[in-house]
Amino acid sequence: MDPPLIPSLISASKCFGGWQKRFCHASTTLNCDMRFSLFLPPEAETGPVPVLYWLSGLTCTDENFVQKAGAQRIAAELGLAILAPDTSPRGPEVPGDPEGAWDFGLGAGFYVDATEQPWARHYRMHDYVTRELPDLAEAVFPLSDRRAIAGHSMGGHGALVAALRHPGRYCSVSAFSPIANPMACPWGEKAFSRYLGPDRRTWAAWDSCALLAKAQEKLPLLIDQGDADDFRKSQLRPEALQKAATAAGHPLTLRLQTGYDHSYFFIASFIEDHLRHHAKALG
Amino acid sequence: MDPPLIPSLISASKCFGGWQKRFCHASTTLNCDMRFSLFLPPEAETGPVPVLYWLSGLTCTDENFVQKAGAQRIAAELGLAILAPDTSPRGPEVPGDPEGAWDFGLGAGFYVDATEQPWARHYRMHDYVTRELPDLAEAVFPLSDRRAIAGHSMGGHGALVAALRHPGRYCSVSAFSPIANPMACPWGEKAFSRYLGPDRRTWAAWDSCALLAKAQEKLPLLIDQGDADDFRKSQLRPEALQKAATAAGHPLTLRLQTGYDHSYFFIASFIEDHLRHHAKALG
Numbered sequence: 001m002d003p004p005l006i007p008s009l010i011s012a013s014k015c016f017g018g019w020q021k022r023f024c025h026a027s028t029t030l031n032c033d034m035r036f037s038l039f040l041p042p043e044a045e046t047g048p049v050p051v052l053y054w055l056s057g058l059t060c061t062d063e064n065f066v067q068k069a070g071a072q073r074i075a076a077e078l079g080l081a082i083l084a085p086d087t088s089p090r091g092p093e094v095p096g097d098p099e100g101a102w103d104f105g106l107g108a109g110f111y112v113d114a115t116e117q118p119w120a121r122h123y124r125m126h127d128y129v130t131r132e133l134p135d136l137a138e139a140v141f142p143l144s145d146r147r148a149i150a151g152h153s154m155g156g157h158g159a160l161v162a163a164l165r166h167p168g169r170y171c172s173v174s175a176f177s178p179i180a181n182p183m184a185c186p187w188g189e190k191a192f193s194r195y196l197g198p199d200r201r202t203w204a205a206w207d208s209c210a211l212l213a214k215a216q217e218k219l220p221l222l223i224d225q226g227d228a229d230d231f232r233k234s235q236l237r238p239e240a241l242q243k244a245a246t247a248a249g250h251p252l253t254l255r256l257q258t259g260y261d262h263s264y265f266f267i268a269s270f271i272e273d274h275l276r277h278h279a280k281a282l283g
Numbered sequence: 284m285d286p287p288l289i290p291s292l293i294s295a296s297k298c299f300g301g302w303q304k305r306f307c308h309a310s311t312t313l314n315c316d317m318r319f320s321l322f323l324p325p326e327a328e329t330g331p332v333p334v335l336y337w338l339s340g341l342t343c344t345d346e347n348f349v350q351k352a353g354a355q356r357i358a359a360e361l362g363l364a365i366l367a368p369d370t371s372p373r374g375p376e377v378p379g380d381p382e383g384a385w386d387f388g389l390g391a392g393f394y395v396d397a398t399e400q401p402w403a404r405h406y407r408m409h410d411y412v413t414r415e416l417p418d419l420a421e422a423v424f425p426l427s428d429r430r431a432i433a434g435h436s437m438g439g440h441g442a443l444v445a446a447l448r449h450p451g452r453y454c455s456v457s458a459f460s461p462i463a464n465p466m467a468c469p470w471g472e473k474a475f476s477r478y479l480g481p482d483r484r485t486w487a488a489w490d491s492c493a494l495l496a497k498a499q500e501k502l503p504l505l506i507d508q509g510d511a512d513d514f515r516k517s518q519l520r521p522e523a524l525q526k527a528a529t530a531a532g533h534p535l536t537l538r539l540q541t542g543y544d545h546s547y548f549f550i551a552s553f554i555e556d557h558l559r560h561h562a563k564a565l566g
Contacts, residue, residue: 014511015548070353070551228297265298268353 006140010035016076017042020066029124029132030089036133037062038141039072043079050146050171050282051081051137052275055129055155055162058187059107062086065152068264074272078279081143085129087154089122103187104194110182111158112206114195123195126206130162130169148278152176152267153236154187160208160221167217172281174222174274176267177229180241183207187235209244220251222277224270226260289423293318299359300325303349312407312415313372319416320345321424322355326362333429333454333565334364334420335558338412338438338445341470342390345369348435351547357555361562364426368412370437372405386470387477393465394441395489397478406478409489413445413452431561435459435550436519437470443491443504450500455564457505457557459550460512463524466490470518492527503534505560507553509543 007023014020018041027034043049052075054065062084065071075082088094088109095118096105109125137143149170151159156178163173182188183203192203204210225238232238238254245252260266290306297303301324310317326332335358337348345367348354358365371377371392378401379388392408420426432453434442439461446456465471466486475486487493508521515521521537528535543549 013544013546013548014509014542014552016552020548067547068350070356072548072551073353226297259297261296263296264350265296265303265355268355269297269299 007036007136015039015072018044018072018076020072022062025136027089027128027132029128030122032089032091032094032122034090034128035062035086037066037084038137039066039075039082040142041076041079041081044081044142048142048144049079049081050148051083051143052148052150052278053129053134053159054082054084055111055149055151055158056084056087057151057153057155058087059102060087060155061107064264065267068268069271070268071271071275074275078275080275080279080282081141083133083137083143085133088125094122095119104191108154108191110154110188110191110195111161112192112195115202116195116197119195125158126162129158130166146171146282148172148282150174150274150278151178153231153262154179156180156223157182157208161206161211163219164208164211164215165205167215167219170219171283172278173219174277176224176270176274177226177231177236177262178208178223178238178241179236181207181209181237183210184240185235185237209240212241212244212248212250215248215250218250220253221245222274223252223254224266224274225254225256226262226266227256228259229262229266231262290319290419298322298355301327301355301359303355305345308419310372310411310415312411313405315372315374315377315405317373317411318345318369320349320367321420322349322358322365323425324359324362324364327364327425331425331427332362332364333431334366334426335431335433335561336412336417336442337365337367338394338432338434338441339367339370340434340436340438341370342385343370343438344390347547348550351551352554353551354554354558357558361558363558363562363565364424366416366420366426368416371408377405378402387474391437391474393437393471393474393478394444395475395478398485399478399480402478408441409445412441413449429454429565431455431565433457433557433561434461436514436545437462439463439506440465440491444489444494446502447491447494447498448488450498450502453502454566455561456502457560459507459553459557460509460514460519460545461491461506461521461524462519464490464492464520466493467523468518468520492523495524495527495531495533498531498533501533503536504528505557506535506537507549507557508537508539509545509549510539511542512545512549514545
């Protein structure tokens with residue numbers, strides 16, 4: 001294996017005694033240049049720290065969580081790094097939605113590995129966030145191999161699927177308002193039919209509800225869902241996940257938060273609980 | 284006096300048990316429609332709460348602080364509302380910088396009341412943030428008349444000037460990286476020469492250092508300044524404010540924070556100290 005190319009620094013700001021940094025690198029998985037954001041807590045100056053991978057939702061980049069969630073305060077206290085990748089491949093060579101929609105293509109990689117053309121050359125976000133990026137980041141930054149994963153909406157789906165597909169790779173997983181059953185919602189059906197093709201049998205490998213039914217590892221799931229979220233019933237379907245978890249005997253804490261919507265104001269309100277949950281599992 | 288027109292609600296998201304809202308209203312001071320953001324803590328459901336007016340910096344709108352500072356968590360705990368206005372008049376009828384620069388005109392009202400044409404018809408941000416907006420907000424929202432004021436950069440200048448020009452109107456004042464001596468820095472000289480005209484004698488009424496020399500009320504100033512802030516020496520000049528405060532015997536706590544820059548990552552790191560400072564003064 002060739003040594004990973006050092007990512008180039010775009011910006012660095014001191015934040016709660018640690019550093020919020022942003023990098024660019026050439027991704028061999030996605031065949032394009034990618035940006036990612038990394039928060040390093042003060043403890044990272046003296047040795048490797050555990051890391052939370054955060055996957056964002058539709059239309060986001062690596063910057064939304066970093067700017068809006070208020071997570072650095074708690075991550076600094078807990079000695080936790082946070083690595084936030086972008087939500088799709090990027091660049092002029094990457095095809096987007098033919099109609100220019102925001103729910104497919106650029107900003108909407110859905111954290112799957114596409115098998116269909118013209119998507120398969122670039123849209124391999126699952127492999128990128130679960131393998132290439134951790135391999136790179138853990139080689140060049142002061143990060144340990146103790147990993148947690150979390151995300152919001154499309155990124156909540158991505159985090160659950162990452163943990164369910166890779167037993168042992170993550171110490172903990174959580175999600176805000178995840179697309180819990182993408183095989184059975186309009187956003188998921190649009191994305192999967194294009195990235196994965198029309199055969200729905202191949203979709204099950206990327207659906208949390210389907211994966212739960214045969215999960216070997218019973219990693220507890222922590223999920224927060226706002227009950228005033230406009231996407232809850234049509235797109236997110238937390239009840240389907242609850243049903244699948246019950247059927248499989250899989251531990252799930254699903255918290256329905258009264259009055260909260262789909263925004264980052266919701267995430268900011270409860271991110272502390274999630275970071276403490278992850279820190280406890282990371283040890 | 285006519286009763287104030289009720290602002291129209293643009294959005295509302297539950298946040299830390301309170302509500303982050305955004306409104307639009309017709310400003311009679313600025314002769315244009317304006318947007319502002321208001322955080323109401325849970326206590327506002329049962330009665331009026333004190334309010335912090337937050338003034339943002341160059342290029343910002345009412346949304347930057349709301350999205351990036353992480354202030355709602357502490358404001359909710361302390362029972363404090365936060366009202367964030369925009370940084371200039373807006374709209375197609377409002378003239379901007381003739382060369383399209385970002386340091387004058389739209390997003391750069393500098394919190395003065397312009398006397399020169401074509402600016403005087405719209406650019407009256409001082410009167411707007413110290414009189415029209417509080418009169419409106421305190422009439423239609425559950426806000427008491429106990430006020431604090433704070434801001435960042437251009438907005439730090441605006442907050443200091445507001446407090447120094449209106450003894451008794453604010454219980455407390457603080458600033459991050461304020462433009463402390465605008466008469467003597469390029470940003471301030473550009474803005475003041477256009478909004479106020481070439482006679483520098485009129486500028487002193489809008490310069491914190493000049494105002495400090497004759498302040499009747501000795502309201503303590505709390506200021507945080509990053510020592511890695513690229514604008515510190517050329518534009519912000521905290522040392523000039525320190526000198527003016529010492530000469531006037533005016534209480535000033537100026538904290539130079541090692542390694543921090545001019546960004547919202549700096550503000551987020553220390554906003555809790557500022558909110559606790561204000562809450563103490565507000566009682």
